[in-house]
Amino acid sequence: MADESPIRMLVVDDEPGIREGCRRILEENGYEVETAEDGRLGIDILSKSDDFAVILVDLKMPRMGGLEFIEKAQEYGEDSVIIVITAYTSIQTAVEATKRGAYGYLPKPFTPDELLLVVKNGLEKRALSLEMKKLRMERERQLLEVTFERSRCATIIDCMTDGVVVVNCDGQMVLRNSAAARILPDCGVVELPVPLNSLSCVQLRDVIKSSLSESAPGEIVSREISVGSYTYMANVSQVLDKGGRALGTVAVLRDITAIKKLENAKNVFVSMVAHEVKSPLAAIEGYLNLLLGGGLENDPEKSREMLSRTLLRAGKLREMISELLSLRAIETGHFDIKRSPIDLIRVVEEAVQANVEKAREQDIELSSKLDKPSEDAKVLADRNAILTVMKNLLDNAIKYTPSGGRVGIELRVDDSFVKIIVSDTGIGIAPDLKDKIFDEFFRVRNELTAHIAGTGLGLSLVRRLVDMHNGRITVESEPGKGSVFEVKIPAV
């Protein structure tokens, strides 16, 4: 009770002699004293300041007696110790006073020592009460903290997107969060703890069991597990107490279904590339073997034809690799298009020039139609990209047009768009294939196209390049009559 301020006491008695007597004795001992001559005045004082450590009160007083005072005093200063001082002692009044909240009893007349003793006891009792009160509040606060902490942890674990399952050393599942309940449907509804073996997912059971029995502390065991059509990565490690002893294991389940799908798609793609590479190589090796095998010296025409085909396939293989790299670069964002104002007419001329020889070989009429003078046919674009688009479209048109046919490239410019139109009188495209022709490696396969060597990537690349310029490519076609490819790019 190391208080800075003096301990205050209140004496409520109608006898002035008692009041002043108590005041003198108590003040001599360092206490601060206030007095009141009846219960009413005593309550008034309490209502103004209720930090009295001890209250001495007489029972028989005018206006408000001691018992009523004690009752009313409970509203104030709950830490005050009330001592009844009265000449009229009886068991009954003692009981009544105590019932109302009095702590002690001091019968009149009393000596100063008796008074001081009773006051001292009262103060000790008060000190203990206060201490106990403090401890109780502290404990409640700590309990609240722990509960909050525990509930916070539980909330966090329950909100995790990964599944969490904890199994103790006895093989009992003792914790699973909401995510785990969703992932492993059969463990969602049961009340824990349940035996690990009640889990229907064998893979998870096995990896947990092996972690419980074989793992070293700190070691993480990872295993892919599948549940239904989903795949998860289970990372399992031991739960250790402060002494490093294993209490059980915790398994964290992460959804890798999307990643697996991507892996599979990649594998399919690799297979496709392997297939696409093997064909030209097989053709090249085949022809060269035949030529080396002899027997064709008498047929120089046939030999020449085979060598041409060999060269053609080799060239296509090289083209394919290059287109593949471009496509991948675009996909991974490493392909930079440099936009600058380009003169489209020049680009058209260049694209036509690149295909003129091919057209001549196949006896195809290649023409261009440009409806605007040079200065108007400008667009902000990557020159190489646009050139590739035009060259590829012309190359395709020529490839798929039989001898004697016509291929044309047209440029139309208005305020908002630039249109590059490549048309041919070729074999056309079936309606159900119009979208597929832009797919990677897709080539139309029938009697008419079997001799046509292609990479299957040309149109994929064209579409990507057009996309990068915020443009669109469409195709209209009639099988047997011809096709029209239109590339539309915003002029600004």
Place this chain on the structure above:
Amino acid sequence: MAGKKVLLVDDDADFIEVNKIALEAGGFEVATAYNGKECLKKVESEKPDLIVLDIMMATPGDGMYVAQDLRKKDDTKDIPLIVTTSVNQEPGYSLGPDEAWLPVDSFMEKPVAPEKLLDEINKRIG
């Protein structure tokens, strides 16, 4: 061996050309088809003694369905079938001569050396 006809089915014209030359040099008559549909047509019209079929043509699995079709029909189910492919294992299904749903007589992985193909054909109908 004399007078036997082989139907080559593959979407690669050069594969057809190279092997056609080799087979013709080996004494066989050769018919050709570039896809599944054409294959079934030619089987009908040419009545080959053996069919060489690429399993992965225009659409993956195209050749497989053709092979199953051939096996279902009475007049074609006994024609020896040699299947070629670029990949031994494709995601989702594996191929082998013993697969009950893909009854083939042999299974050759590309690139197929023409001499080997000739050997295999001779084994069956030579």
